[in-house]
Amino acid sequence: MAGGRAVTRMKAVLAPAVFAFAACAALAGQGSPPPIRVVTLSTVLAEIAQEVGGREAEVVNLVRSGVDPHTFNPSPADIRTLIDADVVLASGLGLEGYLGRLVASIGPRGRVVAVGDALPAVLWIRRAGSGGEKDPHWWHSIDNMLFAADLVRAELTRARPESADVFGRNAMAYGRRLSALKAWAAAEIATLPPARRQLVTSHDAFGYFARDYGFAIHPINGLSTESEADAKHLAGLIDLVRREKIRAVFAESSANPRLVANLLDETGVRLGGTLYADGLGPAGSGAESYEAMYRHNVLAIVGALAGP
Amino acid sequence: MSLHDLLIAPFSYEFMRRGLLSAALLSVSGGLLGCVLVLRRMALMGDALSHSLLPGIAAAWLLFGTSTVALFFGGLIAGLLTALGSALLSRLTRIKEDAAFGSLFIVFFGAGVALTSKLPTRLNLADFLFGNVLGVSAADLWLAAAVSGGTAAVFAVFYRSILLETFDPVFHRATGGRGGLVHMGFLTLTVLNLVAAMQTMGIVLALGLFLLPAVGAYLWCDRFVSMLLLSIGLALLGSVVGILLSFHAGLASGASIVLCLGLVFLVSALFSPRYGTVRFLWRGGAR
Numbered sequence: 001m002a003g004g005r006a007v008t009r010m011k012a013v014l015a016p017a018v019f020a021f022a023a024c025a026a027l028a029g030q031g032s033p034p035p036i037r038v039v040t041l042s043t044v045l046a047e048i049a050q051e052v053g054g055r056e057a058e059v060v061n062l063v064r065s066g067v068d069p070h071t072f073n074p075s076p077a078d079i080r081t082l083i084d085a086d087v088v089l090a091s092g093l094g095l096e097g098y099l100g101r102l103v104a105s106i107g108p109r110g111r112v113v114a115v116g117d118a119l120p121a122v123l124w125i126r127r128a129g130s131g132g133e134k135d136p137h138w139w140h141s142i143d144n145m146l147f148a149a150d151l152v153r154a155e156l157t158r159a160r161p162e163s164a165d166v167f168g169r170n171a172m173a174y175g176r177r178l179s180a181l182k183a184w185a186a187a188e189i190a191t192l193p194p195a196r197r198q199l200v201t202s203h204d205a206f207g208y209f210a211r212d213y214g215f216a217i218h219p220i221n222g223l224s225t226e227s228e229a230d231a232k233h234l235a236g237l238i239d240l241v242r243r244e245k246i247r248a249v250f251a252e253s254s255a256n257p258r259l260v261a262n263l264l265d266e267t268g269v270r271l272g273g274t275l276y277a278d279g280l281g282p283a284g285s286g287a288e289s290y291e292a293m294y295r296h297n298v299l300a301i302v303g304a305l306a307g308p
Numbered sequence: 309m310s311l312h313d314l315l316i317a318p319f320s321y322e323f324m325r326r327g328l329l330s331a332a333l334l335s336v337s338g339g340l341l342g343c344v345l346v347l348r349r350m351a352l353m354g355d356a357l358s359h360s361l362l363p364g365i366a367a368a369w370l371l372f373g374t375s376t377v378a379l380f381f382g383g384l385i386a387g388l389l390t391a392l393g394s395a396l397l398s399r400l401t402r403i404k405e406d407a408a409f410g411s412l413f414i415v416f417f418g419a420g421v422a423l424t425s426k427l428p429t430r431l432n433l434a435d436f437l438f439g440n441v442l443g444v445s446a447a448d449l450w451l452a453a454a455v456s457g458g459t460a461a462v463f464a465v466f467y468r469s470i471l472l473e474t475f476d477p478v479f480h481r482a483t484g485g486r487g488g489l490v491h492m493g494f495l496t497l498t499v500l501n502l503v504a505a506m507q508t509m510g511i512v513l514a515l516g517l518f519l520l521p522a523v524g525a526y527l528w529c530d531r532f533v534s535m536l537l538l539s540i541g542l543a544l545l546g547s548v549v550g551i552l553l554s555f556h557a558g559l560a561s562g563a564s565i566v567l568c569l570g571l572v573f574l575v576s577a578l579f580s581p582r583y584g585t586v587r588f589l590w591r592g593g594a595r
Contacts, residue, residue, distance in 0.1 A: 266321060
């Protein structure tokens with residue numbers, strides 16, 4: 001190949017200069033290939049991608065904090081971002097009801113990875129009835145987070161094999177932080193007597209959390225925010241709160257607060273605080289990172305249910 | 309299931325009592341207002357008006373959260389803008405009021421849907437369009453009471469003007485009645501009632517609580533007073549049965565109230581002794 005020979009000849013001439021330049025660029029942290037473009041559909045996945053990818057990943061998150069991931073509606077600008085992505089990370093397990101339609105209609109250039117679907121099947125929670133619907137809120141279990149971080153590491157490595165070491169180190173460091181968080185959370189919740197581990201929340205988002213720490217969950221709405229509670233179900237919940245003398249009910253950061261307000265009115269219990277169910281908190285909320293979000297949820301739950 | 313479980317037990321919950329009371333209060337004002345809407349052929353206008361409330365409610369939610377007062381004023385402003393805007397358009401351009409109304413309300417509705425897709429907190433659009441008896445707050449109930457009482461008072465005070473303007477607007481205006489004012493008054497009352505009914509019935513279904521009892525009553529009555537009273541009665545019946553149905557069958561509250569009222573309407577349309585379909589066909593189509 002003529003081009004190849006020409007390059008070889010030029011290389012011979014320029015090699016020392018190029019080497020010197022490359023060395024300078026490497027020292028300055030530049031000159032590396034452009035970052036991998038990762039587009040995420042949740043704040044949690046954005047954090048994982050950023051932690052694992054480090055400087056080699058440019059992460060754009062489309063479903064911002066406070067936006068309902070169940071009913072997110074991508075704008076034309078979002079779709080352009082998706083088409084241009086190298087890797088698209090979705091929560092999967094049916095959380096993004098629109099995902100199949102979206103992928104089929106835009107045909108993104110990069111790979112679309114539904115992280116939840118790629119988790120080991122034994123970790124999934126299936127709800128009884130309604131065709132064994134899977135609970136898509138997998139990130140509330142730290143074990144799932146560790147799997148997800150490893151999945152993201154594998155995806156980034158596939159996109160850029162030469163940086164495998166970097167991704168591996170980053171994933172390991174992130175994993176250590178997550179494991180420490182898990183130990184902390186287990187110790188906090190251990191102070192709560194098992195009889196008090198009852199979670200009444202706006203929608204069914206804490207199944208994985210409940211499984212890890214032995215809580216019973218009593219959601220007002222179903223797995224998706226789309227599923228409507230009916231009057232009879234709310235009435236049953238009111239009876240349950242009275243009967244079991246549950247101390248607190250939790251609102252969710254991104255939910256319609258009216259139903260919870262009525263439940264509080266009716267039962268006279270207090271609001272245990274606001275939990276982050278569908279993602280991280282917005283800037284300035286004190287729950288912008290996964291660890292902060294998780295600590296917030298654990299402290300709110302333990303604080304409210306342990307009280308006198 | 310005992311009769312107690314069927315009829316009484318559901319109302320041992322505060323939220324059910326609130327839903328029922330709010331629907332009952334609005335049955336009174338809606339029953340009154342519906343008769344005028346039906347007789348003045350404003351039924352479809354009311355429907356359009358209900359859709360136009362959405363952007364006001366969405367904007368209020370965006371700026372002030374779930375406060376009932378904010379939602380009320382948001383909806384009120386959007387509804388009045390639609391009503392006044394189409395009245396102005398029909399006077400200042402060549403388009404007629406129905407076309408102006410039809411155009412404005414759909415623009416407003418579109419703006420509302422666009423706004424709800426931009427809301428930072430989760431807003432269940434379905435809750436606003438179709439209502440949710442589970443979310444009726446004490447403030448909603450006070451609002452329903454105020455609007456219902458206000459509407460009844462307006463009917464009591466201006467009964468003569470309303471009667472004249474409804475049945476003989478030409479005579480009413482010739483004798484010094486302010487027709488335009490009464491017309492805007494009706495539209496304002498409709499907006500007020502729609503906003504008050506929003507939480508229980510939803511803005512799309514609320515009009516059913518006003519319209520269906522009135523058309524039902526229209527099929528049975530010849531006198532205005534009896535039509536008003538029957539309309540209120542049917543609305544109350546439909547609300548109670550509808551809310552019980554929604555509880556036991558797990559249906560959305562607004563929809564089951566509308567379905568019960570729809571059944572009453574259908575039965576009236578078929579079997580009304582003087583104006584029903586059966587009677588009409590029995591006499592060979594000759595009136």
